[in-house]
Amino acid sequence: MPPARKRKPAAGLKSRAAPKPAARPPRARKIEPEARRQAILKAALAVFAERGFEAARLDDVAARAGVAKGTLYLYFEHKEALFEALIRTAVSPVMEQFGKLAAAPNLPPLQAIEAFFALFQNEVLGTERKLLLRLIIAEGPRFPAIAEMYHREVVVRGIGLMRALAERAARQGAFATNGAARYPQLIVAPLLMAVIWDGLFSKIDPLDVGGLLRAHREVLIGKPQKGVS
Amino acid sequence: MPPARKRKPAAGLKSRAAPKPAARPPRARKIEPEARRQAILKAALAVFAERGFEAARLDDVAARAGVAKGTLYLYFEHKEALFEALIRTAVSPVMEQFGKLAAAPNLPPLQAIEAFFALFQNEVLGTERKLLLRLIIAEGPRFPAIAEMYHREVVVRGIGLMRALAERAARQGAFATNGAARYPQLIVAPLLMAVIWDGLFSKIDPLDVGGLLRAHREVLIGKPQKGVS
Amino acid sequence: MPPARKRKPAAGLKSRAAPKPAARPPRARKIEPEARRQAILKAALAVFAERGFEAARLDDVAARAGVAKGTLYLYFEHKEALFEALIRTAVSPVMEQFGKLAAAPNLPPLQAIEAFFALFQNEVLGTERKLLLRLIIAEGPRFPAIAEMYHREVVVRGIGLMRALAERAARQGAFATNGAARYPQLIVAPLLMAVIWDGLFSKIDPLDVGGLLRAHREVLIGKPQKGVS
Amino acid sequence: MPPARKRKPAAGLKSRAAPKPAARPPRARKIEPEARRQAILKAALAVFAERGFEAARLDDVAARAGVAKGTLYLYFEHKEALFEALIRTAVSPVMEQFGKLAAAPNLPPLQAIEAFFALFQNEVLGTERKLLLRLIIAEGPRFPAIAEMYHREVVVRGIGLMRALAERAARQGAFATNGAARYPQLIVAPLLMAVIWDGLFSKIDPLDVGGLLRAHREVLIGKPQKGVS
DNA sequence: GATGAATGAGGATTCATTCAT
DNA sequence: AATGAATGAATCCTCATTCAT
Numbered sequence: 001m002p003p004a005r006k007r008k009p010a011a012g013l014k015s016r017a018a019p020k021p022a023a024r025p026p027r028a029r030k031i032e033p034e035a036r037r038q039a040i041l042k043a044a045l046a047v048f049a050e051r052g053f054e055a056a057r058l059d060d061v062a063a064r065a066g067v068a069k070g071t072l073y074l075y076f077e078h079k080e081a082l083f084e085a086l087i088r089t090a091v092s093p094v095m096e097q098f099g100k101l102a103a104a105p106n107l108p109p110l111q112a113i114e115a116f117f118a119l120f121q122n123e124v125l126g127t128e129r130k131l132l133l134r135l136i137i138a139e140g141p142r143f144p145a146i147a148e149m150y151h152r153e154v155v156v157r158g159i160g161l162m163r164a165l166a167e168r169a170a171r172q173g174a175f176a177t178n179g180a181a182r183y184p185q186l187i188v189a190p191l192l193m194a195v196i197w198d199g200l201f202s203k204i205d206p207l208d209v210g211g212l213l214r215a216h217r218e219v220l221i222g223k224p225q226k227g228v229s
Numbered sequence: 230m231p232p233a234r235k236r237k238p239a240a241g242l243k244s245r246a247a248p249k250p251a252a253r254p255p256r257a258r259k260i261e262p263e264a265r266r267q268a269i270l271k272a273a274l275a276v277f278a279e280r281g282f283e284a285a286r287l288d289d290v291a292a293r294a295g296v297a298k299g300t301l302y303l304y305f306e307h308k309e310a311l312f313e314a315l316i317r318t319a320v321s322p323v324m325e326q327f328g329k330l331a332a333a334p335n336l337p338p339l340q341a342i343e344a345f346f347a348l349f350q351n352e353v354l355g356t357e358r359k360l361l362l363r364l365i366i367a368e369g370p371r372f373p374a375i376a377e378m379y380h381r382e383v384v385v386r387g388i389g390l391m392r393a394l395a396e397r398a399a400r401q402g403a404f405a406t407n408g409a410a411r412y413p414q415l416i417v418a419p420l421l422m423a424v425i426w427d428g429l430f431s432k433i434d435p436l437d438v439g440g441l442l443r444a445h446r447e448v449l450i451g452k453p454q455k456g457v458s
Numbered sequence: 459m460p461p462a463r464k465r466k467p468a469a470g471l472k473s474r475a476a477p478k479p480a481a482r483p484p485r486a487r488k489i490e491p492e493a494r495r496q497a498i499l500k501a502a503l504a505v506f507a508e509r510g511f512e513a514a515r516l517d518d519v520a521a522r523a524g525v526a527k528g529t530l531y532l533y534f535e536h537k538e539a540l541f542e543a544l545i546r547t548a549v550s551p552v553m554e555q556f557g558k559l560a561a562a563p564n565l566p567p568l569q570a571i572e573a574f575f576a577l578f579q580n581e582v583l584g585t586e587r588k589l590l591l592r593l594i595i596a597e598g599p600r601f602p603a604i605a606e607m608y609h610r611e612v613v614v615r616g617i618g619l620m621r622a623l624a625e626r627a628a629r630q631g632a633f634a635t636n637g638a639a640r641y642p643q644l645i646v647a648p649l650l651m652a653v654i655w656d657g658l659f660s661k662i663d664p665l666d667v668g669g670l671l672r673a674h675r676e677v678l679i680g681k682p683q684k685g686v687s
Numbered sequence: 688m689p690p691a692r693k694r695k696p697a698a699g700l701k702s703r704a705a706p707k708p709a710a711r712p713p714r715a716r717k718i719e720p721e722a723r724r725q726a727i728l729k730a731a732l733a734v735f736a737e738r739g740f741e742a743a744r745l746d747d748v749a750a751r752a753g754v755a756k757g758t759l760y761l762y763f764e765h766k767e768a769l770f771e772a773l774i775r776t777a778v779s780p781v782m783e784q785f786g787k788l789a790a791a792p793n794l795p796p797l798q799a800i801e802a803f804f805a806l807f808q809n810e811v812l813g814t815e816r817k818l819l820l821r822l823i824i825a826e827g828p829r830f831p832a833i834a835e836m837y838h839r840e841v842v843v844r845g846i847g848l849m850r851a852l853a854e855r856a857a858r859q860g861a862f863a864t865n866g867a868a869r870y871p872q873l874i875v876a877p878l879l880m881a882v883i884w885d886g887l888f889s890k891i892d893p894l895d896v897g898g899l900l901r902a903h904r905e906v907l908i909g910k911p912q913k914g915v916s
Numbered sequence: 917g918a919t920g921a922a923t924g925a926g927g928a929t930t931c932a933t934t935c936a937t
Numbered sequence: 938a939a940t941g942a943a944t945g946a947a948t949c950c951t952c953a954t955t956c957a958t
Contacts, residue, residue: 033917052371054283058953068919070955079953138367140429142281147429155430176405176451179444185426185436186445189418192425197414200369200376201384207414215408216415222405222451262942286927297944299930308928491921510829512741515948526923531950596825598887600739605887613888634863634909637902643884643894644903647876654879655872658827658834659842665872673866674873680863680909720938745932755940757934766932923955934944 037075040065044086049131053083053139083139087146090132091153097123102161109169110221113187116165117213120191125198125209134199137192162187169220176222190216266304269294273315278360282312282368312368316375319361320382326352331390338398339450342416345394346442349420354427354438363428366421391416398449405451419445495533498523502544507589511541511597541597545604548590549611555581560619567627568679571645574623575671578649583656583667592657595650620645627678634680648674724762727752731773736818740770740826770826774833777819778840784810789848796856797908800874803852804900807878812885812896821886824879849874856907863909877903 043064047056058079062069076082097119101112124130140147162184169175180186190212197207218224260268272293276285287308291298305311326348330341353359369376391413398404409415419441426436447453489497501522506514516537520527534540555577559570582588598605620642627633638644648670655665676682730751735743745766749756763769784806788799811817827834849871856862867873877899884894905911 052281052283052368054281055371057951062920069953070919070921071917073954074917134370137425137429139281141363142279142284144432148433151430151433155434175448177444177447177453179447179453183419183441183444185422185441186419186448189422190412190415192422193414193418196366196421200366201380203373204377204380205384212412212414215406215412218406218408219404219415219448219451222448224406224408265942287929288927298928299945300943302929303942494921510739510741510826512739513829516950517948527949528924528951529922532921537949592828595883595887597739599821600742602890606891609888609891613892633906635902635905635911637905637911641877641899641902643880643899644877644906647880648870648873650880650883651872651876654824658824659838661831662835662838663842670870670872673864673870676864676866677862677873677906677909680906682864682866744930749941756932757940757942758938760933761938919956919958921955921957923953924951925953926951928948928950930946930948932944932946934942935940936942937940 033075036065036067036071040067040072040075040082041086041089044082045090045128045131045135048083048086048139049128049135053079053135053142058082080143084143084146084149087132087136088149090129091150094123094129095153095157098157098161109165109172109174110217112165113169113217113220116162117191117217121209121213124191125194130195130198133192133195137196158188159184175220180220187220265294265296265300269296269301269304269311270315270318273311274319274357274360274364277312277315277368278357278364282308282364282371287311309372313372313375313378316361316365317378319358320379323352323358324382324386327386327390338394338401338403339446341394342398342446342449345391346420346446350438350442353420354423359424359427362421362424366425387417388413404449409449416449491533494523494525494529498525498530498533498540499544499547502540503548503586503589503593506541506544507586507593511537511593511600516540538601542601542604545590545594546607548587549608552581552587553611553615556615556619567623567630567632568675570623571627571675571678574620575649575675579667579671582649583652588653588656591650591653595654616646617642633678638678645678720762723752723754723758727754727759727762727769728773728776731769732777732815732818732822735770735773735826736815736822740766740822740829745769767830771830771833771836774819774823775836777816778837781810781816782840782844785844785848796852796859796861797904799852800856800904800907803849804878804904808896808900811878812881817882817885820879820882824883845875846871862907867907874907 040061043061044056046064047060051057056079058072059069061082062072065072072082076085101107101116101119104112107115124133136146136150140150163181166175166181166184166187167178170178170181175181194207194209194212198209201207269290272290273285275293276290279285285308287301288298290311291301294301301311305314330345330348333341336344353362365375365379369379392410395404395410395413395416396407399407399410404410423436423438423441427438430436498519501519501524502514504522505519509515514537516530517527519540520530523530530540534543559574559577562570565573582591594604594608598608621639624633624639624642624645625636628636628639633639652665652667652670656667659665727748730748731743734747734751738744743766745759746756748769749759752759759769763772788794788803788806791799794802811820823833823837827837850868853862853868853871853874854865857865857868862868881894881896881899885896888894
């Protein structure tokens, strides 16, 4: 989805355009517009994450993306539009991963949980994606559209997944209670905690996320785990 | 007639004044400096929480506090100093509450947990203090001094309290595992989740925090709770 | 619709603009960056000279240079940087003139003195450069870097020139004493006096600089001058 | 001349009030108002001299004078009024000294010159009064009233004195030419030079004022001075 | 399409001046 | 008279956005 070329028609957020641009057949021009767009988004994630939406300077985004400042406006209407695109773009891949987990409903719940935690550690906490999550937490309150999108795209699905999983686990006796089935947020909460802890205290008091999640699993299961570390 | 700061009383510039006209008492004096300071801090909490540190305008803080812009600088050196004072000030009272819980070490752990959750619901989630927590989460990464202070004053103590509690509970068999004793963050994580959820989704999908915490308790205990609510 | 810098195009605030309306060419572009830089420096000289460093308003400089306020910052980091550039820039051309005098060391000293005085009258007192000198005198004490630069670039060289000249004159008997050779400042002092007098009293009691300098020459020579003027 | 108690009637400078308050019979109250006034003026001289009129902060003046900021306004209408009073006040004593010189018209001109230079060295260059002179030079252009006053009170009289002296010297053959008689500024110019040099270069290249003035005398006289140093 | 110089509204901060005590 | 907290206009500087090339 190349440039925008609209003179701020009314302020966006509404234009809930195509679900995904879906990689247009490349025609090898100067520099693939899509690549440029990606470069900008990547730069934007770094800059927005480091400084927050307001303090982020588009100058920095442009410099980091290796484009001119004006170029940003060929791809995004506003700073705000860039920010929202950034979130939207980065959120999708996570969903795909979710899809994989959901696609294996016959996986024993404990293994599924384990897989989910691992996925989170590797694909979120271990990557720039944790910045994204942090950004949503920090800026979401000022960007209802983003919060709404995130809720719809990620939270609802994630909760659904977790609930199914927890219900299965509770039914099979793998979880000692159905508390997590009733409030699947409980499964995710420590992950959130890990992200926030990382953002605030990683320098002064780093958290052993592996240990945290192992302990979390024990609590969910309701009894000490033997075998696994 | 030489230069000297002309007050240019002619010319437009009609008072870019207050979004809330709020009939400003012309020259409110003798309002107990401390009260004024509190008013500023209160206003600052509201404004900073609503917009974030960078986007917050001191004009708004002043207007909201019912003082002139310059007055802020009689009480705080900077925007940043105001922000930090805000956090510091608001953090202490929470500590006192913590103190009360800690002062009752012979309280049965389950009751202590329950009390703690209730305290959090009433004194944090139910008040403006949740804004504070949200601010720390959102802005902490850019304010190491604040993160550090919060860690020292709140997190370390809180974790200590929770750990003692969880250990007692584990020893007495009240908790099915010692997971929470090893990672007391697990006890607090759902509270964090509640605050963040509230900030992001309260409008579109409010969370039943009471239910969440009841379920959380069940999970911690490792078996369904009868009786209680 | 979230926050984001609202351009508030409604509401008053009618352009606190230019003291000199001067039909501003809307978006003057491609005006040779160097020319623009010069325009800014020229405007800055006028404004700084009229009001002094502190009282000078960059708004005025911008208006006078026919650029937007922000444009100044594309060319100069600070108000102070602009000020220093201003001094530096304006100082060099004077040096070139000095060079010419120095390049004619065989010129009879009296003629050299005469040429020097004429140069000063035409190139300093008769132009905006006298403002520069006045600025250095007035602001130099607060700008050590500028004083140092001026000393190094102008004073040391100027003194050197004058000393060589005065020594020659003394040796040849053209000057009755070697006082000026020992303190070449004596040759220059009346020029300084002229600049200061001009700045303070030109309106109420203008000084005949030509007469002053003729008399000065007589004194230096040690006997009445016949012939010349 | 105690307080002012007028609400900025029209901006002053006109109120060319009493020539001198003339020490009112002290009634030993709290703190002699006149003493307070003097303290303020003294503080003001220091602060204005160090920073210039615009940059000088009345807070600093007040602090230095040991009074509250508001108190300044009991004694002076404006910052500007304070500045002008400062100049006026400090100028008078110099005039008295002048008087003494003028009162000895039978003193041999060379001795009178010498006395004058000594007076300047001791009473101006050697004291805070040089700051005053510097202030007048630097700020005078923006304060026509001050320039005018200074011209009237100091310059005209000084020039008159110098002229009389130079004429006598020329007539008696003590001066080789009547150049200085025609432009008595020539006598004073090196003094000015000394003040300015001191302000700009005292740190990096101090000037031997004694030597300068001796050389100056030689030049004026038109032949080397034996005897004196 | 891309560029980046130019624009100018906006916001933090300062400080002369006022005025209730 | 003296105080100093309060005021708010003024000013520097930033940075999102525009637009001529």
